[in-house]
Amino acid sequence: MGLERVFADEPAFVPYVAAGDPSYEESLEYVEALERGGADVIELGLPFSEPIAEGSTIQGAVVRSLEAGMTPERYFAFVEDLDVGVPLVCMTYYNLVYQYTHPETGETGPRAFARRAAEAGIEGFVVVDLPAEEAGPLREACDEFGQDLVFIIAPTTRGDRLDRMREHVSGYVYVQARLGVTGARDDVSGQTEASLARVADWDVPKAVGFGIKTGDHAERIVAAGADGVIVGSALVDIVAEGHEEGQPTAEVVQRLESKARELKQGALAGARARAGVDGS
């Protein structure tokens, strides 16, 4: 059973961080802290030098991770070194998938990448610059290795296109809460409810991301019908601040864990609110 299983009983908290930010060792601890804080699936970024969909927070994470020596091969080693029980999703850009050479088989391209990812324990992918139209080769590989290829539905995805996208979903659908690039915001986008409404009758879990920063945001979004919340920049901000201010790793771990808890609790509160409304 694919990634939809983690959304079955309660709303999922889906954190994103870039692997290797700001260093391999620290990053391992940070990802593990997210699981302790309540993560249900972790979107683990494999950094690409041209992150065209990312705001300044995640651009910073990409630079730090690459400067610390992250490569696709180190990324897979990182996944193998991680001590977490929840499913991992690899979030990246297509050129890294396209260029990949499997260290043992020598095969290159999407199939080689998916195979190595499967060996490391990756259960799914979000490839930011790979729309459904171009995804054929990676999807075939995902089918072969039993992985999900998760697609993003944007506020601009409407009409015909929405119907066409519906055929491609797998695992969960990533509902982009607002137009623009990633980055934590102080409000919940007014576009969120409309975006959720457009996919309300889809038979897959809906996880909302882009701009979510607080437990309160998470609560409102789940109350509005989401099955999960995806949070990246608000967590990366903690990593960045810890790095810039030279905070001890243990302190950053604590802050990440409590932020994760806040977000997960918010999501659970949103589900209770929804049940209350439904039940009345």
Place this chain on the structure above:
Amino acid sequence: MSTDKTFGDYGGQYVPESLMPAIEELTDAYERYVLDNEDGFMDEFYRRLADFGGRPLPLQYAESLSERYDTDVYLKREDLLHGGAHKLNNALGQVLLAKYMGKERIIAETGAGQHGTATAMAAAHLDMPCEIYMGETDIRRQRPNVFRMKTNGSEVTPVTTGRGTLKEAISETMRDWATTVEHTHYVIGSVVGPHPFPRMVRDFQAVISEEVREQVQEKAGRLPDAVLACAGGGSNTMGTFHHFVDDEDVGLSAVEAGGSSLAVDEEAGVAPNSASLSTGEEGVLHGARTKLLQDSHGQIMESHSVSAGLDYAGVGPELAHLVDEGRVDAVNVDDDSALEAFHRLSQDEGVIPALETAHAFGYLEQHHDELGDVVVVNVSGRGDKDLETVLEETEKRDLDVAPDMSVLRETGGGGGI
């Protein structure tokens, strides 16, 4: 009518989902207005290119160079287009298209500032608000163009990520577009990006070869043996080649920036050149599958060229395809030869070329005896914008053809222009 998204294996639409609807909308507009001339779009485009842009532009017989190389050399004078480079052909076409599409705002990236300048002019001409993204490094080395864009009423937003050149400017403009896509059109500056941009920009630029093909037959009595154009993203290149692609006997050479060396420093992630056609590997960047300067993992390298407009790690997918097919020769010329060619054309022909353009003349100097009897070189732009850079770079080198600039030092005028 439905157009092909790819050129052989190259091209495609590798963009975030949030941009896909806009790209579908643009494809539809391209097919209706540009390909089918709906509402007389192309008629208006050609009329404005003439009245505002100054087309048609001359194909000039280059007397000194012809004598020097013992070959008939013709110059296609795109430097005389309004704005001083071929860039207006595309910018005017796209800003006009944005108007037809009902868009309210224009954004664009720029490297050398020529595309930004052309877009700013077209936007002012057609009364559209306009914002231009430009890398910090390029702002420093192309200052006159920054003033021009501001003068035309555009906003110029510096991009500080990476090396602050064209690649970063494109990424940043895509980020703006992802936010504002519903009412904004992104006027991409070369034959790069997702479909339909490579095809559409080529079609706007193809006016160059449409004119050259007629003019050369009139002047030389036949088709040329060789056509040369510099290649960054490749828009002046494809524009100059397009109507010759089916003429198998016309040699087509795309001259890239060899920079300071073709060697690559994988550790530092730097390729000190911009020769993506000559040395790049297939990959996916900025919406298209094409040839790229990248490391063995697929991270994009920082490119380098003395000319900001060629300083890019990618290249148009159609050009990559034509090179693979053997129809276009990918060649390159280093910084030194380009600077020498800059001075030579200025002195011998009285034409000060853009540094980008100078690469094509550097190739002519080195290979004139292999190119046949009739050669056309596209003068993609004029060099006013480059004078500060040329002065600085010439001082660092010992170039045979450089003029004596001591008068500037003696009068205390060295440095600023």
